[in-house]
Amino acid sequence: MIPLHAYLLLAAALFTLGVYGLLTRRNAVGILISVELMANAVNINLVAFSWAHGGTVGQVFALFAMAVTVAEVVVGLALVILLYRSRKDVLVDQARDLRH
Amino acid sequence: MIEQAIFAFVASCMLYSGLQVVHGRNLVHAVLWLGVTLSLTALLFLLLRAPFLAGIQILLYAGGVVTLMLFGIMLTHRHGGVHVENQQGRKLRGALAAGALFALMSGAICTTGALPHGGTAVVSAAEIGQAFLTDHLLAFEVLSLLLLAAMVGAIALARRSDYGEVVSGPAGRGVR
Amino acid sequence: MSAPTPFHWGLIALLFPLVAAALIGLVAPLRRAGMPAALVSIAAALTSLLASAVLLAGQIDDPSRAVVEVVGWLPVAGSTMAEVGLRLDGISLSMLLIVTVVATCVQVFSLGYMADEPPSAFGRYYGFHSLFIFSMNLLVLAPNLLQAFAGWELVGLTSYLLIGFYYRKPSAAKAAVKAFWVTKFGDMGLLLALVFLFAQTGAFSWDVTLSGGWAVVITALVFFAVVGKSAQFPLHVWLPNAMEGPTPVSALLHAATMVAAGVFLVVRLDPLFVQAPETQMAMAWIGAFTALFAAVIAVVQKDIKRVLAYSTCSQLGYMICALGAGSVMAAYFHLTTHAFFKALLFLGAGSVIHAVHSNNLADMGGLWRKMRLTAVTFIIGALALAGVPGLAGFFSKDLVLEAVHERGLWLPWLALLAAAFLTAFYMGRVVFLAFFGTPSKAAEHAHESGPTMALPLVVLAVGSVGAGYFGSSFAELYGASYSFHMGLSGIVATSLGLAGLGLAWLVYGRRSLPESSFAFLAPIGKLAESALLDRMYTFMFRRVLLVLAGLIGWLDRYVVDGLINVIGWAAIEGGRRLRRVQTGNVQDYTYAVVVGTILFVIWGLWP
Numbered sequence: 001m002i003p004l005h006a007y008l009l010l011a012a013a014l015f016t017l018g019v020y021g022l023l024t025r026r027n028a029v030g031i032l033i034s035v036e037l038m039a040n041a042v043n044i045n046l047v048a049f050s051w052a053h054g055g056t057v058g059q060v061f062a063l064f065a066m067a068v069t070v071a072e073v074v075v076g077l078a079l080v081i082l083l084y085r086s087r088k089d090v091l092v093d094q095a096r097d098l099r100h
Numbered sequence: 101m102i103e104q105a106i107f108a109f110v111a112s113c114m115l116y117s118g119l120q121v122v123h124g125r126n127l128v129h130a131v132l133w134l135g136v137t138l139s140l141t142a143l144l145f146l147l148l149r150a151p152f153l154a155g156i157q158i159l160l161y162a163g164g165v166v167t168l169m170l171f172g173i174m175l176t177h178r179h180g181g182v183h184v185e186n187q188q189g190r191k192l193r194g195a196l197a198a199g200a201l202f203a204l205m206s207g208a209i210c211t212t213g214a215l216p217h218g219g220t221a222v223v224s225a226a227e228i229g230q231a232f233l234t235d236h237l238l239a240f241e242v243l244s245l246l247l248l249a250a251m252v253g254a255i256a257l258a259r260r261s262d263y264g265e266v267v268s269g270p271a272g273r274g275v276r
Numbered sequence: 277m278s279a280p281t282p283f284h285w286g287l288i289a290l291l292f293p294l295v296a297a298a299l300i301g302l303v304a305p306l307r308r309a310g311m312p313a314a315l316v317s318i319a320a321a322l323t324s325l326l327a328s329a330v331l332l333a334g335q336i337d338d339p340s341r342a343v344v345e346v347v348g349w350l351p352v353a354g355s356t357m358a359e360v361g362l363r364l365d366g367i368s369l370s371m372l373l374i375v376t377v378v379a380t381c382v383q384v385f386s387l388g389y390m391a392d393e394p395p396s397a398f399g400r401y402y403g404f405h406s407l408f409i410f411s412m413n414l415l416v417l418a419p420n421l422l423q424a425f426a427g428w429e430l431v432g433l434t435s436y437l438l439i440g441f442y443y444r445k446p447s448a449a450k451a452a453v454k455a456f457w458v459t460k461f462g463d464m465g466l467l468l469a470l471v472f473l474f475a476q477t478g479a480f481s482w483d484v485t486l487s488g489g490w491a492v493v494i495t496a497l498v499f500f501a502v503v504g505k506s507a508q509f510p511l512h513v514w515l516p517n518a519m520e521g522p523t524p525v526s527a528l529l530h531a532a533t534m535v536a537a538g539v540f541l542v543v544r545l546d547p548l549f550v551q552a553p554e555t556q557m558a559m560a561w562i563g564a565f566t567a568l569f570a571a572v573i574a575v576v577q578k579d580i581k582r583v584l585a586y587s588t589c590s591q592l593g594y595m596i597c598a599l600g601a602g603s604v605m606a607a608y609f610h611l612t613t614h615a616f617f618k619a620l621l622f623l624g625a626g627s628v629i630h631a632v633h634s635n636n637l638a639d640m641g642g643l644w645r646k647m648r649l650t651a652v653t654f655i656i657g658a659l660a661l662a663g664v665p666g667l668a669g670f671f672s673k674d675l676v677l678e679a680v681h682e683r684g685l686w687l688p689w690l691a692l693l694a695a696a697f698l699t700a701f702y703m704g705r706v707v708f709l710a711f712f713g714t715p716s717k718a719a720e721h722a723h724e725s726g727p728t729m730a731l732p733l734v735v736l737a738v739g740s741v742g743a744g745y746f747g748s749s750f751a752e753l754y755g756a757s758y759s760f761h762m763g764l765s766g767i768v769a770t771s772l773g774l775a776g777l778g779l780a781w782l783v784y785g786r787r788s789l790p791e792s793s794f795a796f797l798a799p800i801g802k803l804a805e806s807a808l809l810d811r812m813y814t815f816m817f818r819r820v821l822l823v824l825a826g827l828i829g830w831l832d833r834y835v836v837d838g839l840i841n842v843i844g845w846a847a848i849e850g851g852r853r854l855r856r857v858q859t860g861n862v863q864d865y866t867y868a869v870v871v872g873t874i875l876f877v878i879w880g881l882w883p
Contacts, residue, residue, distance in 0.1 A: 002107045002147065004215040009206055010111045010144075014118050014137075016202035021122030023194030023867055029172050031863075033134050034122055036165060040141055043157075051148040051218035056231040059150055059223055063232075066160055067243050071250035073165055077172045078258035084176040085260075096860030190863065197870045204877050 007048035014041035028080045028090040032073065039069040107147060114140045127173050135166040149218070152225040282331055282343045286362040289327035289372060290417055293409035296320035300403035307403060310395025317402035318383045321409055325376035332369045339366055339752045346419050358480055363419035366753030367608070371416045371540055374612055375533050377739070378619045379409050381732035382528040385623050388729035389524055389630055401441060401522070408434040412533055416540065420480040424541065425470055428505070431537060432459050435529050439521040451517035458514040462504015469497035483547040491551035498545060499555055506538030506592045509566040513809050515589055519581040523629055526581060527622030531588050532615040539595045539611050546604050560600025560680065564688030564695075567593030571698035575705070579635045580625050583706055587661065588618060590695055594676050597688055603679030609750055610676050613668035616739035617660040623733055624654035627725045628710060637706065642715030647724045651711045653737040658707050660740040662700035663773040670770065671744035677765035689765070693772055700773040704780025712785060 014037060021034030043062045050058020084090050117140065120133035138161040145154035232240050280288075300306060300313045307313050335341060346361030383405055390398055411434055415427025440452030470480065472494050477484050486494065502508070507515035518530045529535070542549060542559075549556060570589035577583045591614050598607035627650040632639050644651045660667035663674070673696065680689045724730070857864075 001217060002103055004217065005209055005212075006107065006111070007144075007148070008209045010114065012202060012205040012209065013115055015205070016198045017115075017118040017122050019201055019870055020194050020198035023197060023863060023870065024122070024190045027127060029169060029176065030122075030127060030130065032172070033130055033169060036134060036161075036169075037118055037121055037137065040138060040161070044141060044144060047145055047148050047150050047153060050223075051150065052216045054218065054221065056223055056227050057235075059153055059228055060231050060236050062150075062153055063156065063228070064236075064239060064243055066156065067247060070160060070165060071247055073168060074250050074254045075257070077168060078254035080172055081175055081258045090176045092862050095862070190867075193867065197867065197874065200874050201870065201877075204874060204881070208877075208881065 004048060004052045007044060011041040011044040011048070014038075014044070026091045026093055028083060028092055029077075031092065032076050032080065035076070036069070036073065039065065039072075103147060107144075110140050110143050110147070114144070127177070128170065131166055131169045131173065134169070135162050138162045138166070149220065149222045151222060152228055282334060282341075282364050283345045283362060285327040285331045286343070286345075286364050286417060289324045289331070289376070290362065290410065290413045292320040292323045292327075293317075293406045293413065297403055297406035297410055300399060300406060307399035308396045310393075310398035313399035314383070314387060314402045317406045318380070318387075320406055321376065321380045321383050324409060324413065325373075325380050328369065328372040328376045331364060332373050335364075335366055335369045335753065336749060341365065344419055349422075358422045359420060360423050361419045362417045364417065367540075367543060368416050370608075370612065370750065370753055372413060374615045375409065375412045375416060378532040378615055378736075379405070379412075379528055381619065381735055382524045382623065385527075385626065385729050385732040386522070386524045388726045389626050390522060397441075401438075404434055404437045404441070405528075408438070408529065408534075412537070415537055418544075421470055421473060421482055421545070422480040424544070425466055428466065428501075428537065428541070429463065431529075431534050432456065432463065432505070435459070435518070435534055438525040438529060439518045441521055441525065445520070447517075448520040451514075451520040455514040455518050458511055459504045462501045462511055465497040465500030465504075469494045469501070472497070482545045486548070486551060491548060492554050495545070495549050495552040495555040496558070498541065498548075499559060502538035502542055502596070503562065504538075505541075506535050506596065507589050508538075508562055508593060508596055509569055509589075510809055512566065512570065512589045513813065516582050516585045519579070519585050519635075523581065523622060523626030526585070527619045527626065530585065531618040531622050535588060535592055536595075536611050536615060539592065539599065539607055542596075542599045543604050543608050543611075549599070550602070556600045556602060558600070560597050560683070560685050560688050563593045563596030563598070563600055564680075564685075564691040565593070566590065567597060567695040568691040568698070569593075571695040571702065574702045575698055577702075578637055580628065580637055580640070580706060580710065581622075581635050583637075583702060584618070584621055584625060587621075587699065587702065590699060591618065591661070593695070594673065594692060597685075597692060598676040598679050600688075601679045601683040601685060603676070603683075605751055605754055606672070606675040606679040608754065609747060610672035612750065613660070613672040613740070613743045616736055616743050617657040617667075617669055620653060620657035620733065620736035620740050621661065623729075623736065624650055624657060627729055627733065628654075630725055630729070631723065632716075637709045639716050640710040641713045642711070644711040646715075647711075649724060649730050650733065653733040654711070655707055656737045657740055658703040659777075662703050662777055663696060663769055664777075665770055666741075666744075668740050668742070668744035671747055673769060674763075674766040675747070677769050678763055681763075681765045693765075693769055696769045697772040697776045700776025701780050704777045705784050708780060708784035 018034045018036075018038030018041060021037065022031055025031045025034060043065055046058050046062040046065060050056070050062070080090055083095060087095060114137055117133045117136040121130050121137060124130040124133060138157060142154040142157040142162070145151075145157055296317050296319070299316055306316070342363070342365035344361065344363045346359035348356030348358075349360045350357035383402070386401065386405070390401055393401065408431065411427050411430030413427075415424050415431060418424035418427055436452050436456040439455050440449050442448040443452075472490065473482075473484075474480060476486055476490050476494075504511045515530060515535070519526055521530070567590045570586040570593060574583050574586035574590065577586060591610070595607040595610050595614070598610060627647065628640060628643060629635055631643070631647060631650075634640075656667070660669040663670045677689065677692055677696075680692060
């Protein structure tokens with residue numbers, strides 16, 4: 001049997017990778033991908049706990065999370081496209097109009 | 101024993117592909133690596149006795165999201181290449197923050213003693229469907245509303261305005 | 277309707293002048309019309325006079341009566357801090373009558389004297405006068421020290437307004453400001469006394485017993501204010517300058533009533549002053565010194581009003597000295613008689629000035645033939661002041677000297693005797709220079725003043741002759757006893773006074789002694805005149821007060837404001853630096869979120 005710790009550690013590592021990408025990517029799509037990675041790590045946790053505790057609640061939660069993530073991706077991509085349309089690039093460090 | 105071996109293999113593959121996702125220079129490759137990661141996650145779900153979720157994972161993520169991302173890249177990289185550089189200045193502090201976060205989380209996980217242990221019982225699609233339509237019906241309906249809103253929002257945001265000319269100066273403020 | 281009580285009469289005496297002042301002050305057409313305003317003011321003064329006469333008559337029937345009607349004022353936590361109202365007793369009512377009589381006389385006199393003024397100025401003048409009567413009555417009828425203080429300050433204000441009545445004349449404006457400042461400087465003493473009194477007793481009433489040295493402290497502070505208001509050395513410097521005001525004003529405020537308010541206040545606060553023999557001693561010495569000092573200056577003055585002004589200082593010195601000797605009766609009696617004859621002298625001087633259009637004694641002379649009535653009344657006033665037997669000043673001055681003598685204050689007594697001699701001399705000098713001898717050019721065209729000016733002179737002359745005979749009635753009002761007797765002081769002072777008059781006749785009347793034989797007095801007088809003191813005050817003001825103020829200003833500007841500025845600067849600078857945090861780069865914000873999360877987790881995991 002695989003201990004729960006292993007799953008949790010793996011999820012933590014994936015989440016950390018996502019955070020790293022979130023902090024370092026300049027490209028808006030890259031950032032979105034990183035967020036996907038983080039969401040995926042969370043899902044692993046949910047399912048792992050569901051497995052450990054038994055029952056369906058964890059999996060249902062994971063399904064909800066997936067749907068929400070997909071919705072987020074859709075809106076996020078729409079924003080990226082909007083950004084591209086207005087600036088002709090999707091580099092977040094160039095889009096600093098909110099400053100001052 | 102076999103399970104452990106499979107887990108070890110899957111986990112190492114996931115870590116590698118995850119690294120590629122956030123570290124790769126080619127954005128298209130990164131998205132493809134993301135697809136790999138997500139598919140491997142589906143394998144993990146199988147190990148966790150959640151076959152329905154594994155299927156959904158493949159369908160929704162590997163099939164849907166990755167494709168969507170590719171479209172996104174395609175739509176936003178007409179003029180430049182798909183190569184991206186991570187910012188040098190941010191690499192270090194990003195790594196530092198992420199490392200600290202990982203240290204904290206793994207510390208917390210490892211110092212937690214006995215955790216419950218799952219059995220081999222498989223949760224079937226029927227059970228999940230049952231749960232959806234009974235205990236979590238409200239959430240389910242709200243979720244459908246959320247998806248609708250997201251769809252409408254995405255369309256409203258991303259569609260070209262058909263009226264008025266597109267004004268975009270060098271700084272590019274607004275679409276109208 | 278029931279018969280009016282003393283309280284009603286008191287209210288009438290107090291409020292009618294206020295109503296008149298308000299009418300004249302607020303109804304501009306009335307004020308600009310001039311004469312109607314004057315009539316309103318005189319009517320109010322007459323009403324006030326009538327009310328006080330009724331009150332005093334009732335008081336004489338029952339000398340020990342004391343009506344006190346008060347209402348609470350300054351509510352604090354369910355109770356009141358102070359009271360306002362009326363206190364009608366022997367002291368306040370007799371003073372009230374003096375004030376209203378002199379004020380009415382002066383107002384009537386002003387009808388003639390100020391007739392050449394434009395109507396609006398005329399109306400303004402009478403508005404101030406009404407305000408003055410109200411203020412003075414407020415002070416006189418005060419049931420406690422707080423209300424007295426309010427009246428005291430209002431009196432100071434009207435004094436300022438009336439001295440500066442010819443405000444287009446720079447010297448008058450300056451004199452008004454000077455009078456205001458000097459008296460205000462003294463008033464700080466009264467204010468402090470109020471604070472201390474309240475701190476000690478929790479009230480503002482004066483018939484209390486104070487423990488420790490507080491009686492001395494409080495009375496000394498009150499006396500400081502009295503020194504300012506009653507023009508005692510060294511704060512007398514404002515009074516000669518105050519002669520810039522119209523002469524009737526000088527008669528009312530700066531001779532008969534306002535300057536006497538200081539004396540009145542001490543009389544009122546007698547229960548406090550008897551607890552402080554040290555203050556009384558200081559009063560005796562300062563009063564005696566002022567009496568002699570001012571008399572010396574008066575001898576060398578060329579301006580008739582300034583002679584009278586210094587004479588006023590001198591006579592107020594008598595009163596203060598008597599108070600110092602512990603004789604309230606003597607001081608108050610002298611205050612009363614002095615009010616009559618000094619007002620008479622000032623009004624007589626006003627009549628003369630009106631006729632010759634000059635204050636200078638050299639422009640007068642030989643007026644006896646031109647202005648018979650003015651001359652007679654003026655001479656009566658002068659003789660009363662000089663202490664000629666039978667006239668008012670004789671009795672009261674005698675009483676003062678007697679009191680000082682009894683107390684064993686030898687040096688002050690001698691100073692007062694010397695001052696009595698000088699008083700007679702300078703009054704003789706004025707009389708001979710103004711009314712006898714060869715007329716100057718200006719005096720040749722002089723003619724007697726009209727009836728409105730003559731009538732008050734006659735009334736006051738009667739008072740100057742008769743007031744002295746009411747000594748025993750006065751004494752009853754204060755619960756003292758008085759019987760005239762000719763003691764050592766009386767004989768010496770009277771002979772000295774007659775000698776002074778005789779000397780004046782020799783020098784200025786018969787001219788058998790050259791004026792130059794008094795040349796030695798000139799430098800003393802010049803030295804004693806206020807120039808030196810003025811210079812000292814100027815020095816104190818410029819070199820000490822202004823430097824101190826500059827220092828405090830500097831502290832305020834650079835230390836206090838500097839502190840505020842540093843705080844403001846720190847906020848601005850901090851904001852400017854912190855603004856860099858807001859890069860606008862979304863990843864920096866994400867970074868902040870991550871770091872914040874880490875910190876939260878650490879915080880949560882911390883044992």
